[in-house]
Amino acid sequence: MKIKNDNRVKILCFLLLTVILSAQNHYIEQIKVVDACLHLAEPTTIDALGVKGNGLKSKRDIDNAIEACTKSMAENSDDAHVQFLLGRAYTKSGEYPKGLMLARKSCQNGDSAGCTLLAIYYDKGFAVKRSSAKKYLLLSWACSHGDPLGCFNLAVTNIRRDPYAPRKSKQTGAGFFDICVGGMYDRACIRYANNMYFKKFPYDEERFEYASYKACLLGDEVACYDLEKVLKQKEDTHIQKKIYYALEISCRKKNAKACERLGIMHQNEATRSANLEWHKRNEKACIQGNMSRQHACYNAGGYYFQNSRDIAKAIAYWEKSCHDREHATSCFFLGKFYLDDKNAEHKDKEKRYKLLRKDVC
Numbered sequence: 001m002k003i004k005n006d007n008r009v010k011i012l013c014f015l016l017l018t019v020i021l022s023a024q025n026h027y028i029e030q031i032k033v034v035d036a037c038l039h040l041a042e043p044t045t046i047d048a049l050g051v052k053g054n055g056l057k058s059k060r061d062i063d064n065a066i067e068a069c070t071k072s073m074a075e076n077s078d079d080a081h082v083q084f085l086l087g088r089a090y091t092k093s094g095e096y097p098k099g100l101m102l103a104r105k106s107c108q109n110g111d112s113a114g115c116t117l118l119a120i121y122y123d124k125g126f127a128v129k130r131s132s133a134k135k136y137l138l139l140s141w142a143c144s145h146g147d148p149l150g151c152f153n154l155a156v157t158n159i160r161r162d163p164y165a166p167r168k169s170k171q172t173g174a175g176f177f178d179i180c181v182g183g184m185y186d187r188a189c190i191r192y193a194n195n196m197y198f199k200k201f202p203y204d205e206e207r208f209e210y211a212s213y214k215a216c217l218l219g220d221e222v223a224c225y226d227l228e229k230v231l232k233q234k235e236d237t238h239i240q241k242k243i244y245y246a247l248e249i250s251c252r253k254k255n256a257k258a259c260e261r262l263g264i265m266h267q268n269e270a271t272r273s274a275n276l277e278w279h280k281r282n283e284k285a286c287i288q289g290n291m292s293r294q295h296a297c298y299n300a301g302g303y304y305f306q307n308s309r310d311i312a313k314a315i316a317y318w319e320k321s322c323h324d325r326e327h328a329t330s331c332f333f334l335g336k337f338y339l340d341d342k343n344a345e346h347k348d349k350e351k352r353y354k355l356l357r358k359d360v361c
Contacts, residue, residue, distance in 0.1 A: 027145075028048060032076075033072060036072070037065070037068040037069040040064055040069070041054060041086070041088055041089050043185075045186065046184065053184075056088070062093045065085075065088075066090065072085070073086050080109035080111035083109065084106040087100075087106060087117055088113075088117055091120075091121075096126040096127035097127045099117070102114075103121060104118060107138070113150070115138045116138070119150070122134045132162060132163065132164055133164055136157060136162060139153050139154040148184040151188075152185050159200060176192035177207055189215040189223075190223060192215075196211070205230070212224075213242075216247070217249045217253075218250075219255040221258070224255065224257065227246055228261070246258075247262050256296070259282075283300045283317075297318070298318065298321045301316070304317065
């Protein structure tokens with residue numbers, strides 16, 4: 001019976017993947033123009049076209065996208081996806097009437113991404129009256145025609161118990177997982193793992209591990225922590241390699257906690273190169289981290305003091321940890337420097353007294 005069930009699961013997974021890939025192909029086939037506009041304004045990642053999804057977060061990115069897509073629009077005025085891309089750029093810049101006009105044109109011309117953009121206008125009430133019914137219908141059509149962002153927003157709508165969502169879809173996170181597996185809109189992996197963690201839908205260990213892994217690769221701090229916790233519960237000889245790889249990629253995506261965890265992993269090794277690697281991770285975590293990264297700054301200062309005897313750098317990192325991050329041990333070591341006769345050039349009683357007056361010390 002177990003073998004039959006396992007085979008059934010494999011068949012279902014294969015069919016699911018086939019449907020996802022088919023939907024992806026439908027999305028890719030609607031793209032006729034591959035130019036600067038596509039590379040600058042496309043929200044999804046399309047490996048087949050060498051396109052990486054762009055969040056258009058900075059004003060410079062938005063301005064560049066508008067310029068490139070306006071040029072592309074002049075050369076391809078009837079192309080539905082170019083209309084969507086320019087409409088998206090205008091939306092990001094807050095020019096909603098222009099964005100709405102282009103979203104409508106794009107959707108009417110059959111572009112699934114354009115319909116998703118139009119649904120967002122009806123959801124937010126940008127330059128148009130809000131309508132949950134129109135939003136849901138547009139997202140349903142866009143998702144069925146392969147738009148990963150449309151599927152993502154549809155899944156969000158279902159999870160939030162939208163009045164227009166079918167009852168049976170309200171209790172499932174399948175929508176997020178399908179998009180996560182599809183790979184064109186990886187932010188769905190973060191949403192899926194997060195919702196499962198908070199028990200908004202039933203826990204599935206394999207799916208949770210997969211989604212957490214992909215979310216960690218994207219630089220999500222919580223997902224990396226969850227992944228490490230899940231993997232450590234398994235009897236897997238390759239566990240350290242899996243964790244290390246995920247943290248390595250996440251660290252590159254500016255996840256300071258991942259850099260700090262990598263540093264700790266290297267600290268546990270005895271080699272000199274590992275010790276240097278541990279230091280590099282701590283420095284990176286300290287520089288790009290938030291208030292919770294005070295330990296990384298403290299460790300970076302300790303490395304310079306113990307290994308290279310670069311007192312100036314040690315003090316700089318400990319000052320950052322003490323004054324900016326309120327790390328008591330760093331304050332203590334700074335105080336020792338300011339009073340210690342062995343470090344006469346750094347001796348400073350006034351600074352020491354200021355540290356003593358700080359609540360953190």
